[in-house]
Amino acid sequence: MRTPLFIICEVVVATVLYLLFRHYGNDYFFFAGYTVLQFVVMATAWNILGGYCGYVNFGSAGFFAIGAYSSVFFYTVGQNVQDMDPGFLTSVLHVIFPIPVPILIVFGGAFAGLVGLGTGYLTLRLRGVFFAIATLALAVVIETLIVNWEYVGGSRGAYIIPPNTVPVFGPYIQYLFVLMLVMVIVGLTAARLIERSRLGYGFATIRDDELAAEASGVPTLKLKLIATVLSGALMGMAGSTFPFYLGFTEPGSVFDLSYAVNSIAMPMIGGTTSWVGPLIGAILLGTMQQVATVTISSVANLLIVGLMLIGFVIVAPNGIVGLWQDWIAKRSKS
Amino acid sequence: MSAPLLHVDQVGKRFGGFVALDSVNLDVAEGERVGLIGPNGSGKSTLVNCICGTLRNETGDVIFAGQNINTLNTHERTHRGLARSFQLPRPFMSLSVAENIRVPLLYTVNARGGHHLHGSELDDRCVELLKLVALDKKANKLPRDLTQVEMRKLELARAVAAEPKLLIADESMAGLSHSEVEDIVALLIRLNQRGITIIMIEHIMSAVMTFSQRLVVLVSGKKIADGKPDEVIKDQEVVGAYLGQ
Numbered sequence: 001m002r003t004p005l006f007i008i009c010e011v012v013v014a015t016v017l018y019l020l021f022r023h024y025g026n027d028y029f030f031f032a033g034y035t036v037l038q039f040v041v042m043a044t045a046w047n048i049l050g051g052y053c054g055y056v057n058f059g060s061a062g063f064f065a066i067g068a069y070s071s072v073f074f075y076t077v078g079q080n081v082q083d084m085d086p087g088f089l090t091s092v093l094h095v096i097f098p099i100p101v102p103i104l105i106v107f108g109g110a111f112a113g114l115v116g117l118g119t120g121y122l123t124l125r126l127r128g129v130f131f132a133i134a135t136l137a138l139a140v141v142i143e144t145l146i147v148n149w150e151y152v153g154g155s156r157g158a159y160i161i162p163p164n165t166v167p168v169f170g171p172y173i174q175y176l177f178v179l180m181l182v183m184v185i186v187g188l189t190a191a192r193l194i195e196r197s198r199l200g201y202g203f204a205t206i207r208d209d210e211l212a213a214e215a216s217g218v219p220t221l222k223l224k225l226i227a228t229v230l231s232g233a234l235m236g237m238a239g240s241t242f243p244f245y246l247g248f249t250e251p252g253s254v255f256d257l258s259y260a261v262n263s264i265a266m267p268m269i270g271g272t273t274s275w276v277g278p279l280i281g282a283i284l285l286g287t288m289q290q291v292a293t294v295t296i297s298s299v300a301n302l303l304i305v306g307l308m309l310i311g312f313v314i315v316a317p318n319g320i321v322g323l324w325q326d327w328i329a330k331r332s333k334s
Numbered sequence: 335m336s337a338p339l340l341h342v343d344q345v346g347k348r349f350g351g352f353v354a355l356d357s358v359n360l361d362v363a364e365g366e367r368v369g370l371i372g373p374n375g376s377g378k379s380t381l382v383n384c385i386c387g388t389l390r391n392e393t394g395d396v397i398f399a400g401q402n403i404n405t406l407n408t409h410e411r412t413h414r415g416l417a418r419s420f421q422l423p424r425p426f427m428s429l430s431v432a433e434n435i436r437v438p439l440l441y442t443v444n445a446r447g448g449h450h451l452h453g454s455e456l457d458d459r460c461v462e463l464l465k466l467v468a469l470d471k472k473a474n475k476l477p478r479d480l481t482q483v484e485m486r487k488l489e490l491a492r493a494v495a496a497e498p499k500l501l502i503a504d505e506s507m508a509g510l511s512h513s514e515v516e517d518i519v520a521l522l523i524r525l526n527q528r529g530i531t532i533i534m535i536e537h538i539m540s541a542v543m544t545f546s547q548r549l550v551v552l553v554s555g556k557k558i559a560d561g562k563p564d565e566v567i568k569d570q571e572v573v574g575a576y577l578g579q
Contacts, residue, residue, distance in 0.1 A: 212424040214408035217442030
């Protein structure tokens with residue numbers, strides 16, 4: 001399927017989903033749906049570096065938080081501008097602020113992408129478990145910086161009060177849901193494009209054998225930097241709407257362990273070699289967690305993720321996509 | 335006399351206190367077939383790694399096609415026309431046989447500038463290269479489905495796909511049967527006839543003698559002989575190194 005047709009299909013599915021939720025559901029569907037879609041973006045972003053290149057990133061929460069806190073920062077600047085005495089500079093700032101959420105998403109992606117670039121330069125000469133530990137350390141460093149940065153709320157956290165309704169969309173959560181749907185479309189399209197491109201071949205060679213990749217002419221360091229930037233930017237974009245979703249942002253919620261665990265578990269369960277894997281994994285795990293939250297307990301979430309991850313690692317190490325591919329291969333042989 | 339394609343000048347490499355290469359000199363002329371032999375641990379693979387950029391030589395220079403390539407990364411050296419195959423085959427396991435060939439076409443041939451290969455051109459070039467090593471019928475298979483000799487051929491085909499001026503074949507015949515060894519030697523000679531200069535590192539002497547126009551011997555990181563194969567194998571120092579003094 002060609003890319004324009006693929007995008008049209010994505011838009012159609014997204015529109016149908018939105019209209020179904022709007023027609024048959026209530027705001028809870030949008031709240032739960034937003035979380036699942038956020039995980040689709042996170043899992044897709046993780047998979048660009050972790051799945052395509054084989055570099056396991058435990059610092060997803062760090063990139064997610066950069067997106068979230070860039071929104072908090074610009075929101076706080078906007079609030080302070082409103083309190084300033086009128087003057088030439090403040091009148092200019094009044095035009096700029098408050099910055100619309102779609103622009104904040106771009107800012108969040110850009111900042112997280114930049115941090116991804118820096119992380120890449122510092123850590124990509126490390127491999128395997130050493131790289132994984134370095135990314136985990138990065139998340140801890142970012143959390144420490146945020147906790148000590150009073151302007152964005154520090155350890156106390158910061159309130160963001162979104163409007164109740166938005167023209168056209170109605171309730172604010174529906175607006176956020178649509179924005180997250182757009183991010184899903186961007187993320188899946190980017191992942192699919194990468195997979196079928198020269199870049200995708202390069203990423204696969206890095207995952208399989210870096211030395212052989214270099215010997216085949218693949219500039220591995222450059223490609224890994226591209227992967228960290230793309231992966232970080234997508235995670236940052238997913239995080240940038242989070243403060244508007246919760247209304248209150250504090251380090252404990254943004255740097256929650258569940259983001260790192262889910263970002264890894266979802267592609268692993270769905271399958272890491274294809275863009276479909278993170279999508280399947282995120283929908284499956286995300287939906288199960290939402291169901292568990294309302295039927296059992298919210299603390300059961302990580303237990304479910306952990307158990308499923310163990311099960312899949314044993315039974316289907318290549319995830320659901322791998323199982324499917326094996327089944328097709330067996331069928332074609334018989 | 336024209337400048338050699340590869341000029342290894344006083345190259346040295348240590349691993350801690352162990353001297354792996356001790357001021358090695360080696361010239362390889364364009365179009366030549368050179369055999370590089372030596373006992374295990376003599377520094378053959380270290381020399382290859384220094385030439386290809388996998389390891390950095392601590393002393394000396396590697397001059398390729400008239401340019402000092404000491405500071406270049408491995409992929410940059412491949413772009414300049416220096417390709418290698420590995421002692422143990424290292425195919426890209428998640429890619430099909432044809433896709434393994436496609437990688438150097440995309441990243442080396444297309445990176446050199448000039449005509450870019452696209453779509454059907456890429457496919458045709460893959461098929462052509464796979465036919466050269468008789469793997470065209472296995473184009474869509476994964477490397478795990480190949481036999482040992484096929485894996486070796488894939489390794490060579492992937493190196494050749496980079497359209498190298500110089501190919502270094504690092505023990506491409508280890509573990510193969512007699513007929514398979516003959517098969518690989520014939521393939522390497524065919525590649526040389528297509529204009530590729532080849533350095534072959536090997537322990538199988540029948541293959542080395544059939545293939546080589548010139549033979550270089552390394553022992554304990556030092557070059558002890560360099561000349562015509564018939565003369566080199568009679569050299570007392572070489573005989574001593576292989577059979578013991």
